Each structure stands twice: as structure tokens, then as C-alpha cells.
Amino acid sequence: MLVIVQVLIFGRIHLFDCATPLLYIYFVLSFGEAYPRWVVLLWSFAMGLCVDAFANTPGVATSSLTLVGFVQPYFLRLFVPDDAGGSFAPSLKEMGSLKFSFFSGVLLMLFCIVLFSVEAFNFFDWVQWLLCIGGSWLITFMLIFTIESVRR
Amino acid sequence: MRNLLDFLARYYNWFLFVMLEVISCLLLFQYNSYQGSVWLNSSNAVTGKVLEASSDIESFFALSKVNEQLTLRNFYLERQLEQLRRLYADATADTIKADAGQMELLNRYKLVSASVVNSTLDRHDNLLTINRGAADGIEPDMGVVCGLGIVGVTYMVGEHYTVVMPVLNTRTRISCIIRGRGYFGFLKWDGKDPSIAYLEDVPRHARFKKGEWVETNGYSSIFPQGVLVGRILQTYNSRDGLSYRLKIHLSTDFGNLRNVCVIADKSLMESSRLLEAARDSLRQSAAR
Numbered sequence: 001m002l003v004i005v006q007v008l009i010f011g012r013i014h015l016f017d018c019a020t021p022l023l024y025i026y027f028v029l030s031f032g033e034a035y036p037r038w039v040v041l042l043w044s045f046a047m048g049l050c051v052d053a054f055a056n057t058p059g060v061a062t063s064s065l066t067l068v069g070f071v072q073p074y075f076l077r078l079f080v081p082d083d084a085g086g087s088f089a090p091s092l093k094e095m096g097s098l099k100f101s102f103f104s105g106v107l108l109m110l111f112c113i114v115l116f117s118v119e120a121f122n123f124f125d126w127v128q129w130l131l132c133i134g135g136s137w138l139i140t141f142m143l144i145f146t147i148e149s150v151r152r
Numbered sequence: 153m154r155n156l157l158d159f160l161a162r163y164y165n166w167f168l169f170v171m172l173e174v175i176s177c178l179l180l181f182q183y184n185s186y187q188g189s190v191w192l193n194s195s196n197a198v199t200g201k202v203l204e205a206s207s208d209i210e211s212f213f214a215l216s217k218v219n220e221q222l223t224l225r226n227f228y229l230e231r232q233l234e235q236l237r238r239l240y241a242d243a244t245a246d247t248i249k250a251d252a253g254q255m256e257l258l259n260r261y262k263l264v265s266a267s268v269v270n271s272t273l274d275r276h277d278n279l280l281t282i283n284r285g286a287a288d289g290i291e292p293d294m295g296v297v298c299g300l301g302i303v304g305v306t307y308m309v310g311e312h313y314t315v316v317m318p319v320l321n322t323r324t325r326i327s328c329i330i331r332g333r334g335y336f337g338f339l340k341w342d343g344k345d346p347s348i349a350y351l352e353d354v355p356r357h358a359r360f361k362k363g364e365w366v367e368t369n370g371y372s373s374i375f376p377q378g379v380l381v382g383r384i385l386q387t388y389n390s391r392d393g394l395s396y397r398l399k400i401h402l403s404t405d406f407g408n409l410r411n412v413c414v415i416a417d418k419s420l421m422e423s424s425r426l427l428e429a430a431r432d433s434l435r436q437s438a439a440r
Contacts, residue, residue, distance in 0.1 A: 037165040045172045052179070059180025059187070066176055070169045118180065121187045 024051055024061075025111050026144050028069050029104050030090060037073050044069025057119065064114040068107055079103055092148035104144055105137075112137045220265045223411040226299035227263065234367075234378035261376060264288050264414045266296075269313070273406055276343045278320040280304070282412060285312040293374060293424070295415040301380035301403035302326065302368065303412050314414075319381075320346050320406055328381050329369030330360050336369050339381060339400070346406050349382065351398040352390060360384060366400055373424030376415065 028044045048065030052058050076090060079099055092100045112133045120129055160167065181191040264284055271280035284290050286309050296303040296316050304318035305326075317324055322343050328351055329336040335358035337351040351366060364384050370377030382400040390397045 038168050041165065041168055041172060045176070048176065058183040059176050059178070060184070062176035062179060063173055066169065066172045070165075118187070121190055 025065070025068065025108055025140065026147065028065060028072055029107055029144070031069075031072060031076075034089075035073075037070075040073055041066065041069050044072075060119050061115065063118055064111055067114055068111045071110065072107060075103065075107060091151065092145075093151075100148065101141075101145065105141060108137055108141055108144070109133075112140075220267075220411050223299045224263055224265050224413060227297060227413055230380065231261075231376070231378055261415055261417045262289070264290060264416045266314075266412050266414055268409050268412060271318075271406070271409060273320065273346045276322055278318055278406075279307070280316050280318055280409070282314050282316055282414070283312070284414060285310045285314050287311055289416045290314050290414055291416070295375040295379070296412050297375070297379050297415065298404055298409060298412045300405060301382065302375065303404055303406075303409065305374055306414065316412075318406065319349055319402060319404070326375070326381070327369055327372045328366050330354075330358070330384070331365040331367050333358065333360050333364070335360065336371070337395075337398070339366075347402050348385070349400050349402055351384075351400050352395070354396040354398055356395055358396065360398075362386065366398075373427070374415075376417075 024047055027047055028040070031040045031043070044065045045062060048062035051061045051065075055061070079090070079095060090100065090103060095103065116129055116132045116136075123129065181188045266282040266284040266288075269281050269283050272278045280303075282296070290306060290309050292306055292309050294306045296306060296318075302319060304316045304321070304324065306314050307317040308315040319326065319339065320341050322341060324339070324341060326339040327336060328339045330351075335354055337354040339349050339351055341349045354360075362384050366381045366384060368375040368377060368379040368381065380403050382402040382404075384398050385401050386399040388397045388399065
């Protein structure tokens with residue numbers, strides 16, 4: 001569902017020629033603690049493959065999404081409160097807006113950096129590269145935040 | 153084995169991650185032309201360097217063979233140069249067309265390349281041993297040369313090794329000619345300096361200069377014409393005052409000698425045997 005939305009709508013948006021909403025990262029972010037690590041990894045890989053297949057850039061999103069999928073459980077563990085009981089899922093209402101913003105912001109930033117670096121594969125036009133990272137991060141973050149707020 | 157399995161089981165997430173990343177990288181490099189070309193270029197550079205290093209090592213081990221081939225080649229080329237020089241001199245001085253068959257002369261000589269396994273420099277009668285013998289077609293009284301010039305004559309031949317009497321032996325007598333002049337003498341060694349020999353019995357009416365080259369004249373059946381011997385350093389009078397004695401700086405470096413060629417040419421030996429047979433028959437008829 002998310003893939004279709006991403007591919008058909010969000011993938012086509014290039015605000016100011018640099019910002020692309022990358023909503024599919026939300027899928028990876030929202031994996032709860034209950035999922036074993038390898039499940040998260042495989043799902044993020046699959047997601048990346050689908051997005052890449054539609055966007056005709058094989059490997060770009062796959063590699064970056066797999067990386068985020070690997071890091072996400074580690075990172076999530078930092079935010080789990082002690083009385084969670086083993087089924088903690090990251091969301092705005094459970095973590096509070098500040099923590100959630102931090103969590104999603106950092107992971108999103110990592111994802112953007114890796115994605116655009118792999119896509120460009122050189123640092124020739126580093127200004128454009130930085131702009132892409134910054135712009136996409138901003139717009140995706142806003143989208144995620146909005147959706148989370150609505151879900152509450 | 154179990155430790156390995158335990159290790160794998162404990163870190164399976166890492167391995168899964170690495171495997172998935174490798175797959176995505178493969179996809180990346182294969183289907184995206186820019187990334188693929190960057191990968192190709194850098195991997196080409198790396199493989200290029202590794203292959204270059206390995207070929208350097210291989211070529212180092214092949215150096216001895218290359219050395220042997222070069223010695224042979226050197227010898228052929230020197231002879232060819234000599235022939236060409238003569239032909240050119242004939243052609244420019246004379247309008248008679250040069251005999252093309254002269255060039256075939258060079259290919260007549262069967263050369264056997266060998267390495268020096270033992271040698272002495274400091275004795276009165278030095279001998280050196282080479283690693284070829286009767287099994288390779290060597291016989292006594294064959295000429296031995298190297299890339300730089302003359303070495304000596306085979307003395308005693310075994311099945312796989314041969315003892316060579318080099319120029320640095322007081323018993324050596326090799327017939328040599330001064331290049332371009334035509335005057336010849338006999339090369340002898342006095343037993344002192346291994347880089348100096350003396351050309352004796354050069355007639356007093358001979359004209360020559362210091363620094364001119366001395367080479368074999370082909371009169372003996374052992375060496376073909378034109379094998380380099382050395383350069384004239386100084387002129388002395390002979391002991392009896394009837395001829396000149398030239399001090400020759402030998403072109404061959406006997407201290408450094410490693411690769412040599414034996415001139416295993418049967419046709420040369422044929423002429424020497426014929427000459428010996430003729431002398432014997434003359435002696436016999438004189439005795440009768």
C-alpha cells in the first residue's frame with residue numbers, strides 16, 4: 001500500500017528540484033520491538049527492492065533501506081522505557097513527540113545521506129547533494145510527523 | 153567446527169545484513185550504468201595492479217632463461233654486423249655484387265648455450281667448467297664464446313660437463329686478426345692480469361693504431377671469423393726484436409662470466425681434420 005502510494009505519488013514530487021518525500025522509510029521506522037532482527041532486515045530489503053523496481057534504480061534504495069533496517073532495532077532499544085513488556089512499537093503517542101522526533105529524525109537523516117550518496121556515487125556536486133539530503137529529510141519528516149499525529 | 157557454527161549462530165543478524173547489502177550492491181553495480189562504470193574502473197585498477205605485481209614476480213624467475221637467449225642473440229647479431237660491414241666495404245669499394253651466400257654462413261654455426269659452473273682466475277693455468285657435455289653434442293677442441301667475445305676452447309668433455317681452457321691459460325694460442333688491417337698474430341696470456349693478453353708475432357711492417365679491435369680470423373677451425381677478442385692497448389717489441397707484441401685488453405669479463413655458447417659446428421672440425429690428415433701424410437711421406 002505504502003509502496004504504491006510512494007511510487008505513484010510521492011516519487012514524482014521533486015520540490016525545488018531536490019526534495020523528494022521518502023515515505024517508505026516510515027514502514028521501517030514503525031517496526032516494533034517484538035519483531036526479530038532478521039525479520040526487520042528482510043522486510044526492509046523487500047521494501048527497498050519494490051521501490052527500486054518501480055523507480056528503475058536497482059540497488060539504490062535497497063542498500064540504504066537495508067542499512068536502516070539493520071540499525072533500527074539497535075536504535076529503538078535506546079528509547080524503550082523499562083516497563084515496556086517486550087511489545088513496544090514506536091509511535092508518537094507512546095514515545096512523546098520529542099523522543100519520537102529524535103528517533104525518526106536521526107534514522108531518516110541516516111537514510112537520506114546513504115540514499116543520496118549511493119545515488120550520486122561521487123562528491124562532485126556536493127552542494128546539490130547536501131540540498132537533496134536536507135530537502136528530502138525535511139519534507140519526509142513533516143509527512144511522518146503529520147501521519148503520526150493523525151493516527152493518535 | 154562447532155565453534156564456527158556457534159559463532160555463526162550468534163552473529164547471524166550481522167551475516168544476514170552483510171549478505172543483503174552485498175545483494176543490493178550487486179544490483180546497484182549491475183543495473184545502474186554510472187555506479188557500474190565507477191565500480192568497473194576501480195576494480196580494473198585494483199586487479200591491474202595485482203596482476204602487474206604477479207607478472208613482475210614471474211618475469212623475475214624467467215630472467216635466467218632470458219639471459220641465455222640474449223647471449224645467443226648477441227652472438228648472432230655481432231656476427232651479422234661483421235658480415236654486413238664486410239659486405240658494405242666490398243660493395244662500396246668494388247662494383248662486384250656481394251655474394252648473398254655469405255649471409256648463409258652465419259646460420260651454419262650450431263650454437264649450444266651453456267652456463268659456467270666453475271671457474272678460476274688466479275692461477276697460471278685456469279680452467280672453467282660448463283654444464284653441457286657429450287650428451288649435448290660437445291666435442292673436444294670446440295670454440296667457446298660469450299656475448300662479449302671469446303672465452304676459450306673445450307679441453308675435456310664428459311657426458312654432461314665440459315672443461316674449457318679459457319684464454320686465461322698459459323697454454324692457449326688463438327690466431328687473431330686486427331680488424332680492418334688484415335695482419336694476424338697469436339694470442340697468448342702471460343699469467344698475470346686476467347683482463348690483459350698479448351698478441352704476438354705481428355709482423356713489423358704491419359700498420360695499426362691503439363684502440364683498434366682484434367678478433368678471430370677464421371684460420372683456425374675452432375673459431376669462425378669475426379669473434380671479438382679485445383682492443384689494442386699498447387705496442388711492444390717482441391723478445392727477439394723481429395715482430396711486434398701487442399698488449400690487448402680482453403673484451404670478455406672473465407670475472408663475471410656466466411652464460412656462454414659453444415660453437416658445435418661439425419663443418420669447422422671437418423676442415424681441421426682434413427688439415428691434420430694432410431700434415432700426417434706429408435710427415436709420413438717425408439719419413440719414408
